[in-house]
Amino acid sequence: MWQSRGDGLKKKGFVYGSILLTFVNFLIRFIGFSYDVILSKLMGAEGIGLFQMMMPVLMIFLIITTAGIPTAVSKLIAEYSSKNNYDAVRKTYRVAVFFTLSLSIGLSLILISFRGFIGLRIFKNEDALRCIYFLPPALVLISITSVMRGYYYGLKMIGIASISEIVEHFTRFVIVIGLLYSIYPLDPILGAFIAICGISIGEFFDLVWLLFxxxxFTKRLPYTIPTSIKMTQLLRQILTISAPLTLSGLFHVILQFTNAILIPQRLMASGYTYSEAIATFGRVMGMAMPLTYLPYFVTSALVINIIPNLSEQVFVKNYKTAKNNIHLAIKITLLVSIPLTALYVFFSKPLAVYLYSDPKASESIYLLGFCTIFLAIQHTFSGILYGLGKQKNTTIHRMIGMSLQFAAVYYLVGNPSYGIYGYYTGFFLCTLSICILDFYTLWKMIKMKYQYTDLFIKPFFAAALMIILILQTQQWFLSINFHLSTSFIYSLIIGGLGYILVLFITKAVPRNLLGMLFRINK
Structure with a gap:
């Protein structure tokens, strides 16, 4: 009886953490979107273009320090704290911070050393050369704060880690936008310098919050007898977990960089003009792809939360709770991704017109929309497998999938018979193959019963009713002379509420969900 109650509380804690992180993700994305819009207006095309040129450079270096190490720290901290080995917790944290600090400083020196090659040879822009000098502080600060957040996630201090990200985005928004407004109108190059410095400003306040x-709190961790575990052993554990994740992240960044260069070139090889190739690439990457990745608002929260959660449950051999949380994570992912997929498939043209004022983007939204479910599921699967210690498998799966995508881009996009459809084919094969490989690995590890009615039938039924409701209410709004865009927005709201209502009626979502959340940790 006690065990059952404990499982329930842990499950509620997982739900609470996931919902909290989802809300934080939404708030951060909203602040970030507002920041980008205002930044573009104040800096102009030239300034924002220079700023965006520097971001891939920073990301390539950051992926080495942030793709795997924070996840490894979160996982190890959760494992050691589940055994009440707080001496190992403290040592793991110190080793991770020292190693990350040393690595980020070393990468900063490399970045500075190759500033001339990057600025003058790759970008052929002297202003880019000057901007590179402002990147190392951001590289060091982001690396350290990412590790510290991983530490807090591992200790289940989700609120501290979540607030730190809000602090970073909010302070950057207030200080940078306030400064730009105070000196407006401004030189675009100066604006780019300020925007790049803004990254470090936000991360500095984030670091202050985390240290405070x-x-x-963390000094209040219970004192335990010092263990014999060595620092080198802990470092080896961190590297063993983080190396596959770093390799996968680096491969993904390189693939994105390659796609940005290769897709327009291959489109022109298949008969597109230069302007047609750039416009097509923009519709795919700048318009359709952000919608396809929209479920990441939720799945990112699930992934961050489930890795330390599963690590702890597996270490204490609480397999029942682990299975429940895996099932719940998959269920939440499908509840979010299924209705979004339906919207993209049935309303691609209205979305293209009302969001981007570009009807031609509807085809990209429609075709990539079919990938939404698979993209969301494979993201959640990655977090589950990381938590179960199968990071090598997930890395191999993603490299296989991305290789298929690269082959499709190179061989199909350049073929006049395929054109941009070659990219759609490659992206679909990539997401589908990763999903299948992840599921097969998970199925071999854990024999668990899936409630297919809750996972698939109820969400699909609710999504079908949502589509019908949107179509009917849109016609009704139009019949009483509502504007086309207004009727569509109102219909989406009513359809979304209808979808949620059907989920509650069919018990796909627990009716006592809100009450359960308010009772957590009391």
């Missing part, structure tokens, strides 16, 4: 919380 550390002084208040």
């Amino acid at each position: 919380m550390q002084s208040r």
Whole structure:
């Protein structure tokens, strides 16, 4: 009886953490979107273009320090804290911070050393050369704060880690936008310098918050007898977990960079003009792809939360709770991704017109929309497998999928018979193959019963009713002379509420969900 109650509380804690992180993700994305819009207006095309040129450079270096190490820290901290080995917790944290600090400083020196090659040879822009000098502080600060957040996630201090990200985005928004407004109108190059410095400004306040919380809470961790575990052993554990994730992230960044260069070139080889190739690429990457990745608002929260959660449950051999949380994570992913897929498939043209004022983007939204479910599921699967210690498998699966995508881009996009449809084919094969490989690995590890009615039938039924409701209410709004765009927005809201209502009626979502959340940790 006690065990059952404990499982329930842990499950509620997982739900609470996931919902909290989802809300934080939404808030951060909203602040970030507003920041980007205002930044573009104040800096102009030239300034924002220079700023965007520097971001891939920073990301390539950041992926080495942030793709795997924070996840490894979160996983190890969760494992050691589940065994009440707080001496190992403290040592893991110190080793991770020292190693990340040393690595980020070394990468900063490399970045500075190759500033001339990057600025003058690759970008052929002297202003880019000057901007590179502002990147190392951001590289060091982001690396350290990412590890510290991983530490807090591992200790289940989700609120501290979540607030730190809000602090970073909010302070950057207020200081940078306030400064730009105070000197407006401004030189675009100066604006780019300020925007790049803004990254470090936000991360600095993030670091201050995390250190303040550390002084208040983490020193209160129970004292335990020092263990014989060595620092080198902990570093080896961190590297063993993080290396596959870093390799996968680096491969993904390189693939994105390659796609940005290769797709327009291959489109022109298949008969597109230069302007047609660039416009097509923009519709795919800048318009359709952000919608396809929209479920990441939720799945990112699930992935961050489930890795330390599963690590802890597996270490204490609480397999029942682990299975429940895996099932719940998959269920939440499908509840979010299924209706979005339906919207993209049935309303691609209205979305293209009302969001982007570009009807031609509807085809990209429609075709990539079919990938939404698979993209969301494979993201959640990755978090589950990381938590179960199968990071090598997930890395191999993603490299296989991305290789298929690269082959499709190179061989099909350049073929006049396929054109941009070659990219759609490659992207679909990539997401589908990763899903299948991840599911097969998970199925071999854990024999669990899936409630297929809750996972698939109820969400699909609710999504079908949602589509019908949107179509009917849109016609009704138009019949009483509502504007076309207004009727579509109102119909989406009514359809979304209808979808949620059907989920509650069919018990796909627990009716006592809100009450359960308010009772958590009491």
